[in-house]
Amino acid sequence: MSASMRASAATGAMLEEFRRVRSAMPALAWGLGPEDLAAQSMPDCSPGKWHLAHTSWFFEAMILAGEPGYQPVDPRFQTLFNSYYETLGERVGRGERGLMTRPSLDEVLAYRREIDRRMERWLERGGPDARQAYLFTLGLHHDQQHQELFLMDLLNLMARSPLDPAAYDMEPRRSPAQRPRGGATRFEGGLVQIGHNGGGFAFDNESPAHRQWLEPYGLDRDLVSNADWMAFIEDGGYARPELWLSDGWATVKAEGWTAPLYWRLDDAGWTTMTLAGRRPVDEGSPVRHVSFYEADAYARWAGRRLPTEAEWEHAVRCRPEVFSNAFGEVWQWTSSSYAPYRGFRPTAGTASEYNGKFMANQMVLRGSSWATPEGHGRASYRNFFYPHQRWAFMGLRLAEDLPAPSARASKDGETARFRRDLIAGLTRTPKTASPKWFYDAEGSRLFEAITRLPEYYPTRQEAALLRDVAPAWAGRFGPDAALVEFGSGASEKTRIVLDAAPELTAYVPIDISADALNAAARRIDDAYPGLKVAPLVGDFLHLAALPEGIGQGRRVGFFPGSTIGNLEPDEAVAFLTAARRQLGDRALFILGVDLVKAQEVLTAAYDDAAGVTAAFNRNLLVRANRELKAGFDVDSFVHRAVWNAEASRMEMHLEATRDMEVEIDGRVIAFRKGETIHTENSRKFTEASVRDLAAASGWTVAAFEAGPEPSVALALLEG
Secondary structure (H helix, E strand, O other): OOHHHHHHHHHHHHHHHHHHHHOHHHHHHOOOOHHHHHOOOOOOOOOHHHHHHHHHHHHHHHOHHHOOOOOOOOOOHHHHOOOOOHHHOOOOOHHHHHHOOOOOHHHHHHHHHHHHHHHHHHHHHOOOOHHHHHHHHHHHHHHHHHHHHHHHHHHHHHHOOOOOOOOOOOOOOOOOOOOOOOOEEEEOOEEEEEOOOOOOOOOHHHOOOEEEEEOOEEEEOOOOEHHHHHHHHHOOHHHOHHHOOHHHHHHHHHHOOOOOOOEEEEOOEEEEEEOOEEEEOOOOOEOOOOOHHHHHHHHHHOOOEOOOHHHHHHHHHHOHHHOOOOOOEOEEEEEEEOOOOOOOOOOOOHHHHOOHHHOOOOEEEEEOEOOOOOOOOOOOOOEEEOOOOOOOOEEOOOEEEOOOOOOOOOOHHHHHHHHHHHHHHHOOOOEEOOHHHHOOHHHHHHHHHHHOOOOOHHHHHHHHHHHHHHHHHHOOOOOOOEEEEEOOOOOOOHHHHHHHOOOOOEEEEEEOOHHHHHHHHHHHHHHOOOOEEOOEEOOOOOOOOOOOOOOOOOEEEEEOOOHHHHOOHHHHHHHHHHHHHHHOOOOEEEEEEEEOOOHHHHHHHHOOOOOHHHHHHHHHHHHHHHHHOOOOEHHHEEEEEEEEOOOOEEEEEEEEOOOEEEEEOOEEEEEOOOOEEEEEEEEOEOHHHHHHHHHHOOOEEEEEEEOOOOOEEEEEEEO
């Protein structure tokens, strides 16, 4: 395609978008009378006629007036329809816009048509430079902002009449509110990216993109409803000063607030004013028309808080699917004051007055409302109002502080190994992380939760199979035997073996997590008082000598849970070879393996509906943030479970949902969107592959037992 053809196509797209956006406000005004569009209900609102004219003035003042020899449509309009641009001269005070009976509505609409004609001719000439193109797009978004303001101000005007008039037969919304989902979602936080990242249009106040540290927090999946707000009212919410900020309480008393704006209580119950007239309050719908002061008081009454704007943006970027009505219902108050981001630079030229000079004494709202034009909202959008204002379509979503997973004082050596292993894995291509670092205290807890999930069959199937075979196999242990468990975790299956072999002298659990190991050892010690319990902190891939004093009988290795499948084939051979040396002559080894089966069964087991496995996988990054002071935005990584048929294994990955950089110990590691950290393999076996593995490691398979579907197996190996 030639340059001229590309320019023509770009101009055509701009022209089409201009016509689409500019047709919206006249459509909202259609059917309303001149009286409806000329009146002003309060100083914060503007007449509909003024909105129609001002959005046309914006294109004339910002773009057309810069053309050589340009003659304005009517020079008087430069004063009448300027909003707050000091550099563009005199203007009518905001509170006096309703006093301008002239120009008439017909003249305003004629002015709008003429500006549209001139703008279309400007576009057809083609080739706007970068600054002109930005101002053009800014003008479209400015028009969309005023489309919502048009409806806000019209509703306030209708509400001032004792007739409760309807502006429309029904509210001009695109779709109903989404159904509530219930509950809240936990976000781990970390070093997250906030702000506009440079793709597509954004207002200057959304930039620059920058990093912020977030502690773990929870955010409700649903907006606060009218029913919730009624409970607040019934509990004296508007009469309890302890719930309110000082300025908020002063406003409640001065304004006589007892309910959200437009609510009225009569014998039939609560009603509210809408653009379709006065209607009963729908208890299931999100509450709207509440100020920041009210939202803050409600949050305090509910024992919660408002989210910061960084928390809101981070949550909606990372997990948009968990929320109802994140966009398209009400703007949502945050606890953040409207201030510039570090490095903020206003738009050059006259448009520098668009946002920056309002960055004082206002609060930020996020999301969008049902009246926000389609395509206008985005996660980084920063709306802002004064804390007492409530005529906009404003509501709230609650947040809370959540504790970080409990941390233990890691030994310097273990921390150093974790740091070294993680950096080594993340600087490879593709990126990897060893699954042995999953198992801090929180990781161990999450894995135990996984074993109780309905989708996760291995633990249940293996425990049932072990109960069947343990009595017969225990008869081969002999006197003064010691059970040595590798990667013991919670040691739950151990009890099955211990109960079947009461003649065992000692139990040696080996685990990399001191927290999990010591807790499990204490439980076994309490339950089996005649058994010597000798826990050994260590990595089963680098086996140390067994403790002294555990008897002279046969050593019996125990490696359940198909953990052998987490190892690469050469690692599995090396481990079983080292275990045979550690356990000594005449050793036995009970090995648990998962067998190959249908892909859908495997995928469900490693990607459960409750998201526990996802939390377990991401906890690796939580641990890195806590112990290594790493900078992972944990929630910007999603869990992926993949069946690799060629390697006969399930794989777990953490996939980056955006481009980002993570710092670990001074090393900056870049991630591309879609790039993954390969965190775990879980190889699936057949009887033949188990026998091959045993032979390669110097063991002989003395017995092989498989359970019912979904099948796992236990192999008894002899040294």
